[in-house]
Amino acid sequence: MGAAAVLRRQTIRPVMPLPLLLSLGPIPSMAQENPDYRVASIEVRPDSVELSVGQTARLEIVVLDEDGRPVEGALVLATSRGAEAKFNPTTNEVLAVAEGKTSVTARVRRPKPERTGFEDIRGEATIVVRAAPVTRLEIEDTPQSLYEGTRSRIAARAYAGDSPRGDARIVWRSSDSDVLEAGSGGRLTARSPGTSRVAVTAEGVSREFEVQVVPNPIRQLVIDPSRGSARAGDVVRFNARAHDGEGKAVAGVKIEWSWTGLSGQAYDAMWVESEGPVTGVVVPNDPGLYRITASVGSVSEDVELDVMPRGPRRQVRLVSHGVVPQGHATTDLWVFEGMDGRDYAYTGTYDSNLMYAWDVTDPESPAITDSVTFDGRRVNDVKINADRSLAVVTSENAATRRNGITVLDISEPAHPKRISHFTDGLTGGVHNTWIVRDLVYAIHYGTQAVHIIDISDPTTPKQVGRWNLPDDDRFLHDVTIEDGLAYLSYWNDGVVILDVGSGIQGGTPTAPAFVSQYRYAYRLGPEMYGNTHHAIRYGDYVFAGDEIFDCAECVNGPRGHVHVIDVSEVENPREVAWYRVPEAGVHNMWAEDDRLYIGYYQAGLRVLDISGELRGDLYRQGREIGWYMTEDADGTQPNKTDTWGAQPHKGKIFASDGSSGLWIVELEEPPSELVP
Numbered sequence: 008m009g010a011a012a013v014l015r016r017q018t019i020r021p022v023m024p025l026p027l028l029l030s031l032g033p034i035p036s037m038a039q040e041n042p043d044y045r046v047a048s049i050e051v052r053p054d055s056v057e058l059s060v061g062q063t064a065r066l067e068i069v070v071l072d073e074d075g076r077p078v079e080g081a082l083v084l085a086t087s088r089g090a091e092a093k094f095n096p097t098t099n100e101v102l103a104v105a106e107g108k109t110s111v112t113a114r115v116r117r118p119k120p121e122r123t124g125f126e127d128i129r130g131e132a133t134i135v136v137r138a139a140p141v142t143r144l145e146i147e148d149t150p151q152s153l154y155e156g157t158r159s160r161i162a163a164r165a166y167a168g169d170s171p172r173g174d175a176r177i178v179w180r181s182s183d184s185d186v187l188e189a190g191s192g193g194r195l196t197a198r199s200p201g202t203s204r205v206a207v208t209a210e211g212v213s214r215e216f217e218v219q220v221v222p223n224p225i226r227q228l229v230i231d232p233s234r235g236s237a238r239a240g241d242v243v244r245f246n247a248r249a250h251d252g253e254g255k256a257v258a259g260v261k262i263e264w265s266w267t268g269l270s271g272q273a274y275d276a277m278w279v280e281s282e283g284p285v286t287g288v289v290v291p292n293d294p295g296l297y298r299i300t301a302s303v304g305s306v307s308e309d310v311e312l313d314v315m316p317r318g319p320r321r322q323v324r325l326v327s328h329g330v331v332p333q334g335h336a337t338t339d340l341w342v343f344e345g346m347d348g349r350d351y352a353y354t355g356t357y358d359s360n361l362m363y364a365w366d367v368t369d370p371e372s373p374a375i376t377d378s379v380t381f382d383g384r385r386v387n388d389v390k391i392n393a394d395r396s397l398a399v400v401t402s403e404n405a406a407t408r409r410n411g412i413t414v415l416d417i418s419e420p421a422h423p424k425r426i427s428h429f430t431d432g433l434t435g436g437v438h439n440t441w442i443v444r445d446l447v448y449a450i451h452y453g454t455q456a457v458h459i460i461d462i463s464d465p466t467t468p469k470q471v472g473r474w475n476l477p478d479d480d481r482f483l484h485d486v487t488i489e490d491g492l493a494y495l496s497y498w499n500d501g502v503v504i505l506d507v508g509s510g511i512q513g514g515t516p517t518a519p520a521f522v523s524q525y526r527y528a529y530r531l532g533p534e535m536y537g538n539t540h541h542a543i544r545y546g547d548y549v550f551a552g553d554e555i556f557d558c559a560e561c562v563n564g565p566r567g568h569v570h571v572i573d574v575s576e577v578e579n580p581r582e583v584a585w586y587r588v589p590e591a592g593v594h595n596m597w598a599e600d601d602r603l604y605i606g607y608y609q610a611g612l613r614v615l616d617i618s619g620e621l622r623g624d625l626y627r628q629g630r631e632i633g634w635y636m637t638e639d640a641d642g643t644q645p646n647k648t649d650t651w652g653a654q655p656h657k658g659k660i661f662a663s664d665g666s667s668g669l670w671i672v673e674l675e676e677p678p679s680e681l682v683p
Contacts, residue, residue, distance in 0.1 A: 041406060042080040046115045047073040049083070049130030056132060058092075058103035060139035060170050066099050066132055068113045082408065082435075084452070085113040086482055088557065090499050090528035090535040091136045095480040102480070105528070106138040106174060107535050116404050118384060125358070125384050125404050139167035141175050141210040149205075149216040150261075153187070153197040154223035156304030159261060161193035165209040177209045186220050197304075224251040225260065228301050228308040235289075235299075235312040240628030242620040243289045243312065244282070247301040260284060263302050269311070270295040278623045290623045317616070317629040322675035325635070326659060329373040329669035334643045335359045339595070340663040341389045342367065342656040345420030346396065350656065351376075353398060353423075354663055355386035362386050362400055364423055370659050370671045376421035383410055388439045390447075391417070397465055398423055399447050403436040410436045412449055414465045429468040432458060439485045441493075443507075446471070446516055448486050448493065455481040457495060459517050472517035476500060489544040492577065493519060499537035501526030502551050504577060511577065525551075525572050525580040532559040538567065545598035547575040548583075548621060552593035552605075564609040564649075565592030571621050586615060586625040595652030602632065604653040604660060611636040611648050612662045614674065635662070635672050642667035 052067040068085055070078045087094040089109030093102045101111055113130045147162045165175035179189040186201035195205070197220040207214045227250040237243050245264075249257040264287035266277045276293040289299055291314040300309040331337050336357035345351050352365040352373070362379045383402025390399045398415040411430035415423040435453020442448075445463035456475030462468045475481065482498035491509030494502055504522040506514030514520030528537045540554035553567040560566055568587035574580045586603075591610035596603055601618035616630040625631075638648040642664070649665035662670045 041118065041408065042078050043082055043115055043117050045072045045078050046070055046081050046117050046128050049113050049115060049128055051085075051111060051113050051130045051132035054132045055135070056101065057135045057137065058101075059137045060103050060105060060167055063100050063102050066094075066101060066111060068099060068130065070115060081115050083113055083115055085111060087111050087134070087480075087499070088534075090537045092134045093480045093499070095478065101132075101134055103134070103136040105170060105535060106136050107530075108136070108533055109134050109535070118404065118406055138172060138174060139170065141165045141172050141212050142167055144177075144207060144209055144212055144214045146207060146214055146216065150195075150218055152219040152221055152259075153195065154225065154260075154304060155197050155200055155220055156223050157197050157261070158263060158304075159195045159197075161195060163193055163207050163209075163214075165212070172209075175209045177207060180206045180208070182206075187218055223304050223306075225249045225257050225303050225306050226252045227254075228262075228303065228306055230299075230301050230308050230310045233310055235310065236315070237289075237291060237312060238315050239291050239294055239317045240616075240623075240625065240630050241291070241314075242622050243291075245287045245289065245299060245301070245310065247285050247287070247308070249285075249303060249306075260303055262287065264289075265300045265302070267298040267300070268295060269298055272297070275627075288622070290628075292624060292627045318632075319677050320631065321614075321633040321677055323612075323614075323633045323635040323672050324675050326370050326671040326673055327373055328639065328667070329365060329367075329375070329671070330639070330641070331356070331363060331668040332375070333359075335361060336643050336665045337663045337668050338386060338651055338665065339388045340652060340654060340661060340669065341391050341398075342654050342661045343391050343395055343420075344657075346418055347420060349420070351420045352661055352669060353389045353391070354669055355389050355400070357385055357387075357665055360384055360386065362389060362423075364421060365669060366421055367656075367661070367671065373669060373671065377423065379413075379415065379423055379425070381413060382406060383436075388437075390440050390442050392442045393444065395420070397426075397442075397462065399440050399442060399462070401437040401440055401449070403438065403452070405436075409434050412437055412440060412447060412460065412468070414462055414468060416465070426465045427468055429460060432470055432473075441486050441488050443488050443516065448488060448507075450483055450486055452483075455483045457483065457486055457493070457519075459519075461517075472519070474505060474519040476503065484539070485541045487541075487543050492522065492544070494542045494544055494549055496539045496542045496551065498539055499526070499528070500524070501537060501539050502542045502549055502572060502580070504549075504574070504580070523578045523580055525549075525582070527570060527582060531555060531566055534558065536567075540567065540593075541595050543596050543598055544574070545603070545617060547573060548617070549574050549580070550596055550598060550603060550617075552596060554592060554594065556592075560590075561592075563590065566590075567592040569593055569596070569603075569605065569615075569625075571625070584621040584623055584625055586630075588613065588626060594650065597652070597654045599655055602655070604655060606650040606652040606662060608650060609648050610634070611638075611650050612653050612660065612670070612672065614660070633674050635670070637662055637664040637667060637670045639664075639667035 050069045091107040091109040165172040181189040182204040187203035188196040247262045249260040261284045278290040297312045338355035342352045349368040384404040388401040402410040409430045411433040414426045447460040459472035485496040493505040505519040506512040512520035538553040542551040549572040551570045555566040571584035588610040592608045594606040603615040605613040612635045614632040644666040651663040653662040
């Protein structure tokens with residue numbers, strides 16, 4: 008277990024009675040008749056629907072008890088799983104969005120009869136979406152002229168209404184192939200001087216444009232720099248200048264860039280693309296010697312690029328392992344220096360109602376100092392304010408359905424004390440929060456909105472703002488805030504960026520304003536997924552992770568990876584890189600000092616180098632610094648790695664694992680002779 012070598016293992020297990028639990032009041036009994044207790048099954052009718060893109064259908068969700076009688080008042084969460092369809096839980100209508108197969112799932116979280124835990128009762132309908140016919144074509148950057156002997160690729164996209172039809176077959180034809188040849192994928196080859204019309208057609212919809220081929224004056228190309236060196240994963244730019252036979256510069260040139268491996272590299276060892284007409288962007292995945300070629304027609308020039316390894320993976324040393332008592336599954340963590348100068352970690356629990364306080368001043372001997380109980384069978388999120396005087400803890404699945412947030416006094420961090428429990432407008436369950444000064448931004452499952460709570464008087468929190476995307480067909484999961492911008496993880500609606508005081512769109516901390524949105528969907532097996540679960544800003548990038556359960560490939564746990572979104576122009580976000588651990592699913596992340604710390608579920612704790620400019624496949628490029636598998640034979644799920652999240656603190660890395668509690672590790676320094 009662990010990274011390339013585990014140098015030391017120390018497990019800390021309780022050897023004395025636990026501290027007295029700090030209770031938040033009596034737990035209501037089943038006699039109070041929460042109807043969720045009586046749910047035995049759910050039916051979604053009809054259980055199979057076929058639609059074309061743009062069509063809608065109405066579903067019926069029936070909640071039944073063990074005798075087959077309807078249960079009134081049960082709390083049902085109904086969502087569409089994939090990105091092919093959207094489900095409106097207010098009208099029970101499903102809208103077909105993109106071709107493929109997906110499902111609508113209805114769920115009731117039925118509390119277990121005992122004091123802690125719950126189980127999901129589910130019903131499902133299969134949704135098959137057929138493609139709608141193409142209604143329009145969009146063609147980008149059509150050239151008015153091309154030099155003889157040169158090539159150009161033109162992008163064309165087919166749409167059915169406003170929905171992209173990426174599967175549509177697009178046909179390119181030239182009126183005179185002796186002048187201009189038009190090939191598949193928009194490849195134009197200028198053969199001889201003259202004029203030709205190009206027709207672009209998809210399912211009977213056509214567009215045309217005219218191209219003139221003129222004599223090619225270019226006789227020489229010059230590339231700057233004339234030689235390059237880099238590490239795998241570095242982004243290198245080359246610029247080319249074109250000259251005629253007299254050495255004069257030729258304007259209006261579009262350079263083609265290509266590469267050749269000179270030391271036996273694989274076909275995908277390099278990523279090359281054009282950036283503007285004369286700049287080539289080169290991102291090597293693998294070390295080795297490469298030839299980078301610039302060409303215009305028959306005229307070409309090349310330079311060499313020497314690529315070194317990014318650096319050796321670091322050994323990860325186990326410092327200690329803190330076991331949560333009584334087999335409780337662990338959720339979120341927050342590590343901080345308390346007001347008393349000692350170091351602490353607070354961890355939540357997944358299937359019980361507890362938050363644990365750990366003293367981690369000596370990271371080799373973490374010790375539980377106290378616990379707090381809540382009327383919420385899941386403590387999903389723990390956050391600490393900037394001056395380390397208050398903690399905010401979320402509640403979900405409370406027996407009374409009055410979930411909300413709890414504010415704790417942590418002036419004595421070893422023994423947090425309840426100040427208040429705020430539920431107004433938040434009874435549907437709070438999944439995650441973020442604290443900025445005296446404001447708590449709370450993600451509420453009941454409204455799919457971010458609620459803004461003022462805790463300047465922590466004894467009497469009050470709601471002072473709220474924001475959500477329009478319509479009911481949304482699923483909001485998380486929020487983080489950096490420099491006056493909030494980053495909302497809105498599942499199939501992607502990352503939504505709000506101005507909460509940055510000044511970009513006039514938003515304020517209590518009246519957010521929309522800035523931009525980046526939505527993505529990709530195919531995993533037979534279905535399309537968005538599932539934006541968590542997003543965090545660092546430098547010019549937002550790192551967004553998606554969480555996918557119940558997919559055909561999810562045989563050993565969830566799937567999902569990290570999308571790297573360039574927000575240097577925050578109103579125009581674009582995905583530029585990705586980090587994908589094979590056959591695993593990403594969860595929560597933390598970015599600090601050019602490193603991304605990732606809880607990667609069954610792939611363990613991952614530490615990623617995010618220095619410099621990021622492009623392409625970060626996993627392939629060797630940007631992974633180190634990894635550690637947080638698994639324990641005595642965990643709630645023996646020998647299963649289930650890393651939830653990670654946070655660095657004073658040279659150590661703290662990670663929580665759903666099956667096995669709190670882990671503390673550190674990166675070993677590489678041997679000096681291996682440092683690049």
